[in-house]
Amino acid sequence: MKGIVFTEFLDLVEDKFGLEMVDKIINESNLESEGIYTSVGTYKFSEMLQLLQHLSANTNITIDDLLLVYAEHFFNVLKDSYPGLLASYKDPIEMLASIENHIHVEVRKIYPDAELPTFEILEKEEHSLIMIYKSSRAMHHFGLGLMNKTFEHFNSTATIVIEKIKEDGTEVKFIINKN
Ligand code: HEM
Numbered sequence: 001m002k003g004i005v006f007t008e009f010l011d012l013v014e015d016k017f018g019l020e021m022v023d024k025i026i027n028e029s030n031l032e033s034e035g036i037y038t039s040v041g042t043y044k045f046s047e048m049l050q051l052l053q054h055l056s057a058n059t060n061i062t063i064d065d066l067l068l069v070y071a072e073h074f075f076n077v078l079k080d081s082y083p084g085l086l087a088s089y090k091d092p093i094e095m096l097a098s099i100e101n102h103i104h105v106e107v108r109k110i111y112p113d114a115e116l117p118t119f120e121i122l123e124k125e126e127h128s129l130i131m132i133y134k135s136s137r138a139m140h141h142f143g144l145g146l147m148n149k150t151f152e153h154f155n156s157t158a159t160i161v162i163e164k165i166k167e168d169g170t171e172v173k174f175i176i177n178k179n
Pocket of ligand 1: 001002003005078079082085096099103104107111113114115116117135136137138139140143144146147
């Protein structure tokens, strides 16, 4: 997992819960990196999972809810860092349908070692989209937060339902309806 995901995560934790919480979750985790991240480095996903698990235990917020809020913050980071990628879209459904064969393709050119999910489009209409998310990281709520922000970016909203295909969340169906 790319370092930017860690550095932005810890910045947000500091913002919302204070520096003591950052220290606490780093100390409670068993991290090869010792909790020292640079935005261009690459670190094990298991480190992110431990940080999330300890933050969840200390705040009583579920990991899914933490990932949802974190993704909403991360969208702004992506928007500021890669303005050109978003500029080519005029519509949220078009943009979300292009993650797999455009957006993440470009991401992989920037970060060849990025660990990205796959999105398979099952059905696409003008105002709706059904996609299958697959990833060993089960970060579907991170995807949900990015999708919510994508609609907001285009001054729009959507109703998005997640149906689990695999119980562990490594495969889910996103049913997206523009409001
Ligand atoms: C992960 C870039 C848009 C879904 C990531 C990562 C980067 C990235 C850098 C981390 C990879 C790693 O740590 O190895 C971008 C950029 C975008 C964009 C630059 C737009 C400008 C989106 C959108 C979605 C999405 C709109 C909507 C669903 C995800 C998910 C992950 C991810 C779910 C987590 C990894 C996983 O589930 O396996 N993306 N992304 N991305 N991205 Fe994107």
